Amino acid sequence: MTSPQKHTEALGRILELVVVLSDDMTRSLAAQGLTDARAHLLWELHHRGPSTQRVLADALRVSPRNITGLVDALVATDFVTREPHPTDRRATLVTFTEHGAAITTAMERDQHEFARILFADMPDDRLAALVDGLDDVLARLRAHGVSIDAARDDTDPESEAGR
Template sequence: MPDNESDLLMQVARTLRRRWAAAYAPMGLTPHQARALRVVGEHGGLRLSAIAEALRISPRSATEVVDALEHAELVTRAPDPTDRRATLVAVTPHGERTLRTLTEARAADADDFFGRLTDDERAALRKILGKLVS
Protein backbone atom coordinates (compact mmCIF):
# COMPACT_ATOMS: atom_id res chain seq x y z
CA MET A 1 0.00 0.00 0.00
CA PRO A 2 1.34 3.47 -0.85
CA ASP A 3 2.69 5.39 2.09
CA ASN A 4 2.67 8.98 0.88
CA GLU A 5 -0.05 11.43 -0.08
CA SER A 6 0.77 11.69 -3.77
CA ASP A 7 0.78 7.91 -4.27
CA LEU A 8 -2.48 7.55 -2.36
CA LEU A 9 -4.09 10.33 -4.37
CA MET A 10 -2.97 8.73 -7.64
CA GLN A 11 -4.33 5.37 -6.50
CA VAL A 12 -7.71 6.96 -5.72
CA ALA A 13 -7.71 8.70 -9.13
CA ARG A 14 -6.91 5.43 -10.94
CA THR A 15 -9.62 3.62 -8.98
CA LEU A 16 -12.18 6.28 -9.89
CA ARG A 17 -11.15 6.16 -13.57
CA ARG A 18 -11.59 2.35 -13.62
CA ARG A 19 -14.99 2.64 -11.95
CA TRP A 20 -16.11 5.35 -14.38
CA ALA A 21 -14.91 3.31 -17.35
CA ALA A 22 -17.08 0.44 -16.13
CA ALA A 23 -20.05 2.81 -15.70
CA TYR A 24 -19.59 4.25 -19.22
CA ALA A 25 -19.12 0.88 -20.96
CA PRO A 26 -22.85 0.01 -21.11
CA MET A 27 -23.37 3.32 -22.94
CA GLY A 28 -20.69 2.33 -25.45
CA LEU A 29 -18.40 5.14 -24.34
CA THR A 30 -14.75 5.23 -23.37
CA PRO A 31 -13.67 7.61 -20.59
CA HIS A 32 -12.18 9.97 -23.21
CA GLN A 33 -15.42 10.01 -25.18
CA ALA A 34 -17.48 10.57 -22.04
CA ARG A 35 -15.23 13.44 -21.00
CA ALA A 36 -15.44 15.01 -24.47
CA LEU A 37 -19.22 14.69 -24.45
CA ARG A 38 -19.32 16.41 -21.05
CA VAL A 39 -17.09 19.26 -22.32
CA VAL A 40 -19.23 19.83 -25.42
CA GLY A 41 -22.42 19.56 -23.36
CA GLU A 42 -21.18 22.14 -20.86
CA HIS A 43 -20.14 24.69 -23.47
CA GLY A 44 -22.53 24.23 -26.38
CA GLY A 45 -21.00 24.56 -29.82
CA LEU A 46 -17.23 24.27 -29.60
CA ARG A 47 -14.46 24.19 -32.15
CA LEU A 48 -12.28 21.08 -32.20
CA SER A 49 -9.31 23.16 -31.02
CA ALA A 50 -11.27 24.24 -27.93
CA ILE A 51 -12.23 20.61 -27.22
CA ALA A 52 -8.59 19.54 -27.56
CA GLU A 53 -7.51 22.32 -25.22
CA ALA A 54 -10.20 21.49 -22.63
CA LEU A 55 -9.24 17.81 -22.70
CA ARG A 56 -5.50 18.58 -22.87
CA ILE A 57 -5.05 16.34 -25.89
CA SER A 58 -3.74 16.94 -29.41
CA PRO A 59 -6.14 18.29 -32.05
CA ARG A 60 -5.73 15.00 -33.97
CA SER A 61 -6.82 13.02 -30.89
CA ALA A 62 -9.77 15.37 -30.38
CA THR A 63 -10.80 14.76 -33.99
CA GLU A 64 -10.74 10.99 -33.42
CA VAL A 65 -12.82 11.29 -30.23
CA VAL A 66 -15.35 13.59 -31.91
CA ASP A 67 -15.50 11.26 -34.94
CA ALA A 68 -16.51 8.41 -32.62
CA LEU A 69 -19.11 10.58 -30.86
CA GLU A 70 -20.48 11.72 -34.22
CA HIS A 71 -20.63 8.11 -35.45
CA ALA A 72 -22.66 7.26 -32.33
CA GLU A 73 -24.95 10.22 -33.15
CA LEU A 74 -24.10 11.93 -29.85
CA VAL A 75 -22.70 15.09 -31.46
CA THR A 76 -22.93 16.88 -34.79
CA ARG A 77 -20.59 19.16 -36.66
CA ALA A 78 -21.84 22.38 -38.24
CA PRO A 79 -20.19 25.38 -39.87
CA ASP A 80 -19.22 28.16 -37.46
CA PRO A 81 -21.44 31.13 -38.35
CA THR A 82 -18.63 33.54 -37.40
CA ASP A 83 -15.87 31.80 -39.39
CA ARG A 84 -16.62 29.79 -42.53
CA ARG A 85 -13.34 27.91 -42.21
CA ALA A 86 -14.21 26.55 -38.77
CA THR A 87 -16.58 23.85 -37.58
CA LEU A 88 -18.53 23.73 -34.33
CA VAL A 89 -19.34 20.53 -32.45
CA ALA A 90 -22.68 20.38 -30.61
CA VAL A 91 -24.52 17.72 -28.62
CA THR A 92 -27.52 16.07 -30.31
CA PRO A 93 -30.77 15.29 -28.45
CA HIS A 94 -29.57 11.67 -28.19
CA GLY A 95 -26.26 13.00 -26.84
CA GLU A 96 -28.11 15.10 -24.25
CA ARG A 97 -30.00 12.03 -23.02
CA THR A 98 -26.76 10.04 -22.92
CA LEU A 99 -25.06 12.88 -21.07
CA ARG A 100 -27.81 12.89 -18.43
CA THR A 101 -27.47 9.11 -18.02
CA LEU A 102 -23.69 9.45 -17.83
CA THR A 103 -23.93 12.20 -15.21
CA GLU A 104 -26.38 10.17 -13.12
CA ALA A 105 -24.19 7.04 -13.33
CA ARG A 106 -21.10 9.02 -12.34
CA ALA A 107 -22.91 10.65 -9.39
CA ALA A 108 -24.27 7.31 -8.19
CA ASP A 109 -20.82 5.76 -8.41
CA ALA A 110 -19.27 8.69 -6.53
CA ASP A 111 -21.91 8.32 -3.79
CA ASP A 112 -21.06 4.63 -3.56
CA PHE A 113 -17.29 5.20 -3.58
CA PHE A 114 -17.25 8.09 -1.11
CA GLY A 115 -20.09 6.57 0.93
CA ARG A 116 -17.51 4.93 3.19
CA LEU A 117 -16.72 8.37 4.55
CA THR A 118 -18.78 10.21 7.13
CA ASP A 119 -20.33 13.54 6.20
CA ASP A 120 -17.60 15.29 8.22
CA GLU A 121 -14.86 13.31 6.44
CA ARG A 122 -16.36 14.15 3.04
CA ALA A 123 -16.52 17.85 3.94
CA ALA A 124 -12.90 17.75 5.13
CA LEU A 125 -11.82 15.98 1.93
CA ARG A 126 -13.60 18.57 -0.25
CA LYS A 127 -11.94 21.36 1.74
CA ILE A 128 -8.47 19.78 1.43
CA LEU A 129 -8.81 19.00 -2.27
CA GLY A 130 -10.19 22.47 -2.95
CA LYS A 131 -7.20 23.98 -1.21
CA LEU A 132 -4.81 21.87 -3.29
CA VAL A 133 -6.36 22.84 -6.62
CA SER A 134 -6.69 26.57 -5.89
Protein backbone atom coordinates in the same frame (compact mmCIF):
# COMPACT_ATOMS: atom_id res chain seq x y z
CA MET B 1 4.56 10.47 15.31
CA THR B 2 3.64 11.03 11.78
CA SER B 3 6.17 8.47 10.80
CA PRO B 4 7.19 8.21 7.17
CA GLN B 5 5.41 4.91 7.38
CA LYS B 6 2.11 6.69 7.86
CA HIS B 7 2.80 9.02 5.01
CA THR B 8 3.46 6.19 2.66
CA GLU B 9 0.33 4.48 3.80
CA ALA B 10 -1.75 7.55 3.18
CA LEU B 11 -0.33 7.95 -0.29
CA GLY B 12 -1.06 4.31 -0.85
CA ARG B 13 -4.72 4.88 -0.04
CA ILE B 14 -4.92 7.72 -2.47
CA LEU B 15 -3.26 5.74 -5.19
CA GLU B 16 -5.59 2.84 -4.60
CA LEU B 17 -8.57 5.11 -4.87
CA VAL B 18 -7.17 6.47 -8.10
CA VAL B 19 -6.93 3.03 -9.60
CA VAL B 20 -10.30 1.83 -8.44
CA LEU B 21 -12.13 4.94 -9.57
CA SER B 22 -10.44 5.10 -12.95
CA ASP B 23 -11.21 1.50 -13.64
CA ASP B 24 -14.79 1.87 -12.63
CA MET B 25 -15.29 4.94 -14.76
CA THR B 26 -13.78 3.34 -17.79
CA ARG B 27 -15.99 0.34 -17.39
CA SER B 28 -19.15 2.37 -16.99
CA LEU B 29 -18.27 4.41 -20.01
CA ALA B 30 -17.65 1.34 -22.09
CA ALA B 31 -21.16 0.19 -21.25
CA GLN B 32 -22.40 3.29 -23.03
CA GLY B 33 -20.28 2.65 -26.03
CA LEU B 34 -17.83 5.34 -24.97
CA THR B 35 -14.13 5.52 -24.27
CA ASP B 36 -12.47 7.84 -21.77
CA ALA B 37 -11.33 10.29 -24.40
CA ARG B 38 -14.69 10.42 -26.15
CA ALA B 39 -16.55 10.84 -22.89
CA HIS B 40 -14.19 13.61 -21.90
CA LEU B 41 -15.01 15.41 -25.10
CA LEU B 42 -18.73 14.93 -24.52
CA TRP B 43 -18.35 16.26 -21.00
CA GLU B 44 -16.62 19.38 -22.17
CA LEU B 45 -19.21 19.87 -24.85
CA HIS B 46 -21.94 19.51 -22.26
CA HIS B 47 -20.50 22.34 -20.23
CA ARG B 48 -19.66 24.64 -23.13
CA GLY B 49 -22.44 24.02 -25.56
CA PRO B 50 -21.77 23.67 -29.30
CA SER B 51 -18.06 24.30 -29.83
CA THR B 52 -15.54 24.35 -32.60
CA GLN B 53 -13.00 21.59 -32.69
CA ARG B 54 -10.32 24.12 -31.97
CA VAL B 55 -11.95 25.04 -28.70
CA LEU B 56 -12.30 21.40 -27.77
CA ALA B 57 -8.66 20.76 -28.58
CA ASP B 58 -7.63 23.49 -26.19
CA ALA B 59 -10.06 22.34 -23.54
CA LEU B 60 -8.91 18.73 -23.65
CA ARG B 61 -5.30 19.77 -24.17
CA VAL B 62 -4.80 17.50 -27.11
CA SER B 63 -3.90 18.24 -30.70
CA PRO B 64 -6.59 19.51 -33.05
CA ARG B 65 -5.87 16.47 -35.18
CA ASN B 66 -6.85 14.21 -32.38
CA ILE B 67 -10.15 16.01 -31.94
CA THR B 68 -10.92 15.30 -35.56
CA GLY B 69 -10.56 11.60 -34.82
CA LEU B 70 -12.64 11.69 -31.67
CA VAL B 71 -15.40 13.66 -33.34
CA ASP B 72 -15.33 11.28 -36.29
CA ALA B 73 -15.99 8.43 -33.90
CA LEU B 74 -18.70 10.28 -32.00
CA VAL B 75 -20.41 11.21 -35.23
CA ALA B 76 -20.30 7.61 -36.38
CA THR B 77 -21.91 6.46 -33.14
CA ASP B 78 -24.54 9.18 -33.21
CA PHE B 79 -23.47 11.21 -30.20
CA VAL B 80 -22.72 14.45 -32.00
CA THR B 81 -22.95 16.08 -35.40
CA ARG B 82 -20.77 18.59 -37.20
CA GLU B 83 -22.67 21.73 -38.02
CA PRO B 84 -21.33 24.58 -40.10
CA HIS B 85 -20.18 27.56 -38.08
CA PRO B 86 -22.56 30.47 -38.68
CA THR B 87 -19.86 33.03 -39.36
CA ASP B 88 -16.59 31.19 -39.88
CA ARG B 89 -16.70 28.89 -42.82
CA ARG B 90 -13.47 27.23 -41.83
CA ALA B 91 -14.83 26.00 -38.55
CA THR B 92 -17.41 23.40 -37.63
CA LEU B 93 -19.58 23.38 -34.58
CA VAL B 94 -19.68 20.09 -32.78
CA THR B 95 -23.22 19.66 -31.52
CA PHE B 96 -25.10 17.01 -29.55
CA THR B 97 -27.56 14.71 -31.17
CA GLU B 98 -30.59 13.88 -29.07
CA HIS B 99 -29.02 10.64 -28.12
CA GLY B 100 -25.79 12.34 -27.14
CA ALA B 101 -27.56 14.94 -25.07
CA ALA B 102 -29.61 12.30 -23.29
CA ILE B 103 -26.60 10.20 -22.44
CA THR B 104 -24.61 13.13 -21.21
CA THR B 105 -27.40 14.40 -19.02
CA ALA B 106 -27.81 10.93 -17.61
CA MET B 107 -24.10 10.73 -16.91
CA GLU B 108 -24.23 13.92 -14.93
CA ARG B 109 -27.19 12.72 -12.98
CA ASP B 110 -25.47 9.47 -12.22
CA GLN B 111 -22.39 11.24 -11.04
CA HIS B 112 -24.41 13.00 -8.39
CA GLU B 113 -26.04 9.75 -7.51
CA PHE B 114 -22.63 8.17 -7.23
CA ALA B 115 -21.47 10.90 -4.89
CA ARG B 116 -24.53 10.30 -2.77
CA ILE B 117 -23.78 6.61 -2.55
CA LEU B 118 -20.23 7.27 -1.50
CA PHE B 119 -20.90 9.85 1.16
CA ALA B 120 -24.51 9.46 2.21
CA ASP B 121 -23.77 7.49 5.34
CA MET B 122 -20.74 9.50 6.31
CA PRO B 123 -21.11 11.81 9.28
CA ASP B 124 -20.80 15.48 8.45
CA ASP B 125 -17.66 16.05 10.44
CA ARG B 126 -16.02 13.08 8.87
CA LEU B 127 -16.88 14.25 5.40
CA ALA B 128 -15.61 17.70 6.21
CA ALA B 129 -12.36 16.26 7.52
CA LEU B 130 -11.93 14.26 4.37
CA VAL B 131 -12.48 17.22 2.11
CA ASP B 132 -10.14 19.34 4.21
CA GLY B 133 -7.49 16.71 3.97
CA LEU B 134 -7.87 16.44 0.25
CA ASP B 135 -7.70 20.19 -0.13
CA ASP B 136 -4.55 20.18 1.91
CA VAL B 137 -2.94 17.62 -0.31
CA LEU B 138 -4.06 19.44 -3.42
CA ALA B 139 -2.62 22.68 -2.09
CA ARG B 140 0.64 21.04 -1.20
CA LEU B 141 0.84 19.57 -4.65
CA ARG B 142 0.36 22.92 -6.26
CA ALA B 143 2.87 24.50 -3.93
CA HIS B 144 5.44 22.04 -5.12
CA GLY B 145 4.79 22.84 -8.71
CA VAL B 146 3.00 19.55 -8.95
CA SER B 147 5.87 18.62 -11.12
CA ILE B 148 8.13 16.86 -8.76
CA ASP B 149 10.80 17.76 -11.18
CA ALA B 150 12.28 14.40 -11.77
CA ALA B 151 15.10 14.75 -14.07
CA ARG B 152 18.05 12.64 -13.77
CA ASP B 153 18.64 9.05 -14.04
CA ASP B 154 18.36 8.27 -10.40
CA THR B 155 15.88 10.71 -9.12
CA ASP B 156 12.34 10.08 -10.01
CA PRO B 157 9.25 10.51 -8.04
CA GLU B 158 6.37 8.23 -8.07
CA SER B 159 5.87 5.03 -9.74
CA GLU B 160 2.93 3.72 -11.54
CA ALA B 161 -0.63 3.90 -10.46
CA GLY B 162 -0.34 0.28 -9.54
CA ARG B 163 -1.35 0.26 -5.93
